[in-house]
Amino acid sequence: MDPKDIKWEELGFGYIECDYRYVSKYKDGKWDDGAIITDSNIVLNECACVFQYSQSVFEGLKAYYTKEGDIVTFRPDMNAQRMYDSAKRLEMPPFPIDRFVDAVEKVVAANKHFVPPYGTGASLYLRPFMMGTNSVIGVKPADEYEFRILVTPVGPYFKGGAKPIKIKVSDFDRAAPCGTGNIKAGLNYAMSLYPIQLAHREGFAENMYLDAKTRTKVEETGGANFIFITKDGTLVTPKSDSILPSITRRSIMEVAEKYLGMKVECREVPFTEVKDFAECGLCGTAAVVSPVGMIYDHGEEIYFPSGMDDMGPWTKKIYETLTGIQRCEIEAPEGWIKKIN
Ligand SMILES: *Cc1c(COP(=O)(O)O)cnc(C)c1O
Numbered sequence: 001m002d003p004k005d006i007k008w009e010e011l012g013f014g015y016i017e018c019d020y021r022y023v024s025k026y027k028d029g030k031w032d033d034g035a036i037i038t039d040s041n042i043v044l045n046e047c048a049c050v051f052q053y054s055q056s057v058f059e060g061l062k063a064y065y066t067k068e069g070d071i072v073t074f075r076p077d078m079n080a081q082r083m084y085d086s087a088k089r090l091e092m093p094p095f096p097i098d099r100f101v102d103a104v105e106k107v108v109a110a111n112k113h114f115v116p117p118y119g120t121g122a123s124l125y126l127r128p129f130m131m132g133t134n135s136v137i138g139v140k141p142a143d144e145y146e147f148r149i150l151v152t153p154v155g156p157y158f159k160g161g162a163k164p165i166k167i168k169v170s171d172f173d174r175a176a177p178c179g180t181g182n183i184k185a186g187l188n189y190a191m192s193l194y195p196i197q198l199a200h201r202e203g204f205a206e207n208m209y210l211d212a213k214t215r216t217k218v219e220e221t222g223g224a225n226f227i228f229i230t231k232d233g234t235l236v237t238p239k240s241d242s243i244l245p246s247i248t249r250r251s252i253m254e255v256a257e258k259y260l261g262m263k264v265e266c267r268e269v270p271f272t273e274v275k276d277f278a279e280c281g282l283c284g285t286a287a288v289v290s291p292v293g294m295i296y297d298h299g300e301e302i303y304f305p306s307g308m309d310d311m312g313p314w315t316k317k318i319y320e321t322l323t324g325i326q327r328c329e330i331e332a333p334e335g336w337i338k339k340i341n
Contacts, residue, residue: 003113003153008120011155013286018151020110022103025133026093026145034103034147036110042146049132049142054187057086058129060285063108063151063340065118066328071340074326076104078247079128086183087130091141095130101338103128107149108340114153121156157287162319164293164308165205165282167221169271170195174209174219174242181219181242192222206282208295210271211240218269224282225249226269227289229314231278231305234263248283248322254333255322262314275302279312288326289319 001016017040024034049055059079063071080100087094104126108115116122128149132142172195175181175188192207199207206224211217218226218238225246228236235256237249256262274280280292293308294301306312311319324330328337 006114006116006153008116008122008153008155011116011120011122011153013125013154013157015152016114018111018114018153020107021151022107022110022149024095024099024103024147026147027143029093031093031095031099031147034099036106040150042148044133045135047135047137049134049136052136053132053139054185054190055090055092055132055142056129056187057083057090057092057183057185058127059083059184061104061126061128062123062154062285063104063115063126064123064327065115067118068328069118070328071108071112071115072328073104073108073126073338073340075247075251075336076101076338077335078250079104082184082245082247083128083130086185089180089183090185092130092132092145095147100128103147103149105338105340107151111151114151116153122153124151125154126151157290162287162291162311164291164304164306164311166203166294166296167206167208167292168199168202168204168296169298170199170207170209172207172209173212174207174222179242181240182244184244189222196222204296211242216270216272218271218274219243220246221282224284224287224290227252227281227283227315227318228269228274228277229279229312231276233314234265235314235318236265236267236269236277238269239266240268246283248285248288251322251325251336252283252289252318255325256318258333259321259325259330260317271297277304279306279315280304281311281315281318288323289315291315 080097084094115124130147134144206221209219220243281289291311325332
């Protein structure tokens, strides 16, 4: 696609093929030098490990223009580290952290013309991913792998205001069978497709998953972590080994404490406590924070005092401060903004 034909203001969250992607291959125990290539297709044998046993992990981050005209990314080293951890959990050779950050720079620089103009609210979404590529039929990890970063321009998450959503408490466990809830892998999303479609058919935007063992503690949704605000303005976010460590959530915790002077608690959150919170939000790269207005729990509706019209006041402050930092309009903590040259 010619970037001149893209209507930046109308972009949603879909795949638009860009000119270049970054690829590195692992064979005979080592990663090759990697390269920027033009071919958007991957040709693999029918028996490739990724097809048979879903050996793949991924990441997601954005590149965008600041007012000053720089192209930047937000904390790509955190994505690199998380993908490193995800790969190890799936018995894949981790892609080196410094090379991941270098690949991010290279692929964005190559696709500069696809970075949406400042002020459109749109950004260039980066999808690093890695898969087992050689043929296996007996259950075991692959010996050969491909690391790739594709990019695609995406629109702003909120179009015409951040309307609070309704979610439901799910009867399913999130990523429980092998305890892979703390890694970013397509296999977890595959498992969540049925519960999410079910929730949508019932009129809810998302599922709230509780811990698999006791079904009493808040975990996360299919693709975003929870934040809650107490009536006295404390930020509470669930601590669990089986949720994905969201970079947005970790950034929010720091912003709330250091920029907004809020008390921050990362701890177990019993579901029974949820009805006492003043505000609730979901956090992730896509939306930064999206407000939750109501949680449906088996016939009972829990409405938050922040209502169904807008973000709650604390959530809004957090959202504005973090997005201000990302846009380089508020001074960022050391190392959070990576300029693309
Ligand atoms: C990606 C993801 C998140 C959000 O993480 P960010 O780093 O903030 O984008 C939360 N939960 C799951 C399951 C995810 O896959």
